[in-house]
Amino acid sequence: MQENEILRVEHLTKTFKLPLKQQKLEGGVKIKTAVDDLSFSSFKGEIFGLLGPNGAGKTTTLRILATLIKPDSGDAFIDGVSAVNNPYGVRGKIGFLTSELRLEDFFTPDYLFDFFSELHGVPHDLRNERKRSLFARFGIDKFAEVKLANLSTGMKQKVSIVISIVHDPDFIIFDEPTNGLDVLTAKTVTDYLSELRADGKSIILSTHIFSLAEKLCDRVGVIIDGKLAALDTLSALTAEKNLEDKFFDLYSQAKGERA
Amino acid sequence: MNTILAIIKKEFRRFFCDRRMIFTTLLMPGLLIYVVYTAMGAITQSVAEQSPTPVVYVQNMPESLASALESALDVREQTVSDNEAKERIAGGEIDALIIFPENFDDLTVGTDVPEVSIYYNSTETSSATAYSTVSAILQSYEQSIANVFNVNAQQGEIYDLADSRSASMYVLSTVVPMVLIMLMLSGCIAVVLESIAGEKERGTIATLLVTPIKRSHLAIGKILSLSVIAVLSGISSFLGLILSLPNLMSGTGVEFSLAAYGALDYLGLFLVVISTVLVFVSLLAIVSAYAKSTKEANGLIAPVMILAMVCTLCSMFITSPSVGFFFIPVLNSSLCIAALMAGTFVVVPFVITMCVNIVCAALLSVLLGVMFNSEKIMFNR
Ligand SMILES: Nc1ncnc2c1ncn2[C@@H]1O[C@H](COP(=O)(O)OP(=O)(O)OP(=O)(O)O)[C@@H](O)[C@H]1O
Ligand SMILES: [Mg+2]
Numbered sequence: 001m002q003e004n005e006i007l008r009v010e011h012l013t014k015t016f017k018l019p020l021k022q023q024k025l026e027g028g029v030k031i032k033t034a035v036d037d038l039s040f041s042s043f044k045g046e047i048f049g050l051l052g053p054n055g056a057g058k059t060t061t062l063r064i065l066a067t068l069i070k071p072d073s074g075d076a077f078i079d080g081v082s083a084v085n086n087p088y089g090v091r092g093k094i095g096f097l098t099s100e101l102r103l104e105d106f107f108t109p110d111y112l113f114d115f116f117s118e119l120h121g122v123p124h125d126l127r128n129e130r131k132r133s134l135f136a137r138f139g140i141d142k143f144a145e146v147k148l149a150n151l152s153t154g155m156k157q158k159v160s161i162v163i164s165i166v167h168d169p170d171f172i173i174f175d176e177p178t179n180g181l182d183v184l185t186a187k188t189v190t191d192y193l194s195e196l197r198a199d200g201k202s203i204i205l206s207t208h209i210f211s212l213a214e215k216l217c218d219r220v221g222v223i224i225d226g227k228l229a230a231l232d233t234l235s236a237l238t239a240e241k242n243l244e245d246k247f248f249d250l251y252s253q254a255k256g257e258r259a
Numbered sequence: 260m261n262t263i264l265a266i267i268k269k270e271f272r273r274f275f276c277d278r279r280m281i282f283t284t285l286l287m288p289g290l291l292i293y294v295v296y297t298a299m300g301a302i303t304q305s306v307a308e309q310s311p312t313p314v315v316y317v318q319n320m321p322e323s324l325a326s327a328l329e330s331a332l333d334v335r336e337q338t339v340s341d342n343e344a345k346e347r348i349a350g351g352e353i354d355a356l357i358i359f360p361e362n363f364d365d366l367t368v369g370t371d372v373p374e375v376s377i378y379y380n381s382t383e384t385s386s387a388t389a390y391s392t393v394s395a396i397l398q399s400y401e402q403s404i405a406n407v408f409n410v411n412a413q414q415g416e417i418y419d420l421a422d423s424r425s426a427s428m429y430v431l432s433t434v435v436p437m438v439l440i441m442l443m444l445s446g447c448i449a450v451v452l453e454s455i456a457g458e459k460e461r462g463t464i465a466t467l468l469v470t471p472i473k474r475s476h477l478a479i480g481k482i483l484s485l486s487v488i489a490v491l492s493g494i495s496s497f498l499g500l501i502l503s504l505p506n507l508m509s510g511t512g513v514e515f516s517l518a519a520y521g522a523l524d525y526l527g528l529f530l531v532v533i534s535t536v537l538v539f540v541s542l543l544a545i546v547s548a549y550a551k552s553t554k555e556a557n558g559l560i561a562p563v564m565i566l567a568m569v570c571t572l573c574s575m576f577i578t579s580p581s582v583g584f585f586f587i588p589v590l591n592s593s594l595c596i597a598a599l600m601a602g603t604f605v606v607v608p609f610v611i612t613m614c615v616n617i618v619c620a621a622l623l624s625v626l627l628g629v630m631f632n633s634e635k636i637m638f639n640r
Pocket of ligand 2: 058059175
């Protein structure tokens, strides 16, 4: 294990059972391999980007890291803690954001912040201080007492982001964090992620937006059909051409190998 | 411990800050029962008051029976043929045609057995009443002339020694277990489905699952808070029931005196209600957690409802239950409530019931915690 390694993913594999009708469509194939023997590491203080087309297995990988689901085989270690064997240990260390995790429509951002702080055991004074600064940062203070049901998609996404980091985690897992956000809000989010990195936090995010990855990520893993197609620093990957063209190369290469 | 409290507080806030929820689960059940039962009571009473004296034709009215029949029935002059009279009975215009043999009174003295014919229509209420009234009068007359012995013939003597207190207790002991258990169940269904199947469907429970709270704490927090709400809903229904029972029974002449029960009876009832609600809530929580959606959960609870119904029905027929019955959840509660309402409370079955219910709820909440941990169950959309 390297000195400043914060995440180590080892031979992660995850399959899903296909519904019967789909099995027939695919000629008797019973399972879908969403993540296929994936291994990589990320390091303290960097933003690691998981890049891939729709259905590549990005969300599935991040759900395993966040201990929401268990891999069929392999393991992921966050700060040395196994996601498979010690999920409780991992949950305290991470902040996880994905569209699947919703907040109750009935409550206000202010209440939800307090509630999740309590679940994470954040002391009251620290909580209030954090709430003030995060709400100001994301402009949530303007609708802190409005029920979530009455907020727009982007406002909800901002609240979700803030709620996912109420406990100031050292390792942040963001699945498509700028989904549904306008350019202004998206910029707030990316700026904030850069700030977190400057504070020494480690971040892994998934995206299919290449410009976002180019702007933000230190290192990038490209996954196609659940397999790692490339893993390198952003500068090495974009040495010859931009990330998008590089991705097309990787994609035709991966598909060509399989055909 | 803190996380359990946090979960409980959240559930309470979700419930008590929502006026619609309070209205539909706390106020409406009690109000609805009160209004419906009071209305039913008013209807039965007015039906009892309004029912008109049956109109009958009597041929060869014997002197010995004239006064009895004429006071109970509206005896009219028969102006039509027998066949036409029968048609009128079938059509409901006239209620009965009673044909005595000529000189009926002479015949009863001798050894002959005279025959009386009563034509009536059993599908018409007042005709049926006419028939039963006439047969009753005839029977008592027959007994009085044979006069082998008299039963309860002393005028003015009260033979039924049951006071109104135990009469109302008897009625309550048959009505309350069934109604109360089904009301508790429906209260539990309303809150549990929304809070567990609903949260799962909307993806809000998944957000809790990535926090470092223990699954068992989440399960306990949910079950405790939902039980409190369900108990409140049960109390609302119970109040509606108890307050409306005097109105419902006003036509039957049974006096209701809730004062028949002491503080201990009410305490016992309350404890049984709480332990039963815990069982219901944890059972329904399991079903809701298993279901993919609220809709599916609604379908899956049908067997639970049927089982509860069967248990309450059984308890109506088990008059002297053996101790073994008190080891069966729901049935035991139903039997306990019946015993409390009938004033035949015994300590041992009550204690068994409490223990069985609490152990049962505890085991089910452990199971719920395990289910919260299972990705197959929590993410099986
Ligand atoms: N619960 C599930 N049951 C069956 N198949 C699943 C399940 N979850 C994911 N999959 C499949 O696994 C594959 C990877 O899905 P995943 O959500 O990880 O993709 P993704 O890379 O996040 O894509 P996107 O960019 O569209 O979000 C897809 O083919 C998907 O159909
Ligand atoms: Mg995804």
